Amino acid sequence: xKNTVAFLVALLCSSxxxxxxxxxxxxxxxxxxxxxxxxxSQHRHDTARMARCLHPRLVKRTFWKYSKxxxxxxxxxxxxxxxxxxxxxYNTKGDKFPANPRKEVVLLDVSTQxxxxxxxxxxxIDYMHLVKLNDEWKIINVLWQFNNPEKHR
Numbered sequence: 001x002k003n004t005v006a007f008l009v010a011l012l013c014s015s016x017x018x019x020x021x022x023x024x025x026x027x028x029x030x031x032x033x034x035x036x037x038x039x040x041s042q043h044r045h046d047t048a049r050m051a052r053c054l055h056p057r058l059v060k061r062t063f064w065k066y067s068k069x070x071x072x073x074x075x076x077x078x079x080x081x082x083x084x085x086x087x088x089x090y091n092t093k094g095d096k097f098p099a100n101p102r103k104e105v106v107l108l109d110v111s112t113q114x115x116x117x118x119x120x121x122x123x124x125i126d127y128m129h130l131v132k133l134n135d136e137w138k139i140i141n142v143l144w145q146f147n148n149p150e151k152h153r
Contacts, residue, residue, distance in 0.1 A: 023110035030137045031115045031130055035105045038128070038139060039121045041087040043097050050087035054080045055131060055138035062144050065153050073152075097122060123147055 037053035040046070058080040066072045078086075090096060104120040115137065119126040129141040146152060 023107075023115075027110060027115075027132070027137070028107060031107060031110065031117060032105045034130055034137045034139055035117050035119050035126075035128060036103060038126075038142075039101075039103055039119060042090050043101055045088050045091050047084050047088040050084045051080075053139055054083060055133070055140045056080050058083065058138075058140055058142070060142040060144065063152055067153055070153065123151070 034053040037049045041050035041053070060078040060083060061075050063073050064076045066074070102120055102122045106118040106120070108116040108118055110116075113132040115130040115132075117128040117130060119128060123146055124144055125147060126142050126144040128139050130137050131140045132138075
């Protein structure tokens with residue numbers, strides 16, 4: 001009987017601990033919305049929407065190949081201010097994306113204040129880290145690549 005009570009108490013405590021750190025539906029929706037704001041701001045050249053989803057210290061990275069030495073690769077970086085400018089200038093003619101662009105957001109991991117997301121968007125795959133500060137989810141890191149790595153030139 002004593003062992004059963006101890007087991008039940010331990011089980012209750014562990015389930016309470018899991019509950020206190022589990023994602024809420026509101027968090028999941030806010031995380032998805034941040035990822036959608038990121039890609040849709042580029043579809044619609046909306047700088048305010050891009051600014052809304054990014055932490056000011058965002059760093060976005062990808063690998064790139066030197067054009068004169070394709071066997072040599074390096075990392076390219078962009079920052080929040082560049083991404084906001086990109087959102088305003090990238091798709092101004094409406095010809096950079098298909099009529100029904102792909103926007104698949106997969107929540108890989110969500111904790112109380114951090115999340116990892118994978119975004120499938122047409123020609124790109126973006127892995128994102130988000131942070132929840134002052135009750136707002138913001139993208140802080142992005143690591144991306146083209147679906148076709150040969151485009152990284």
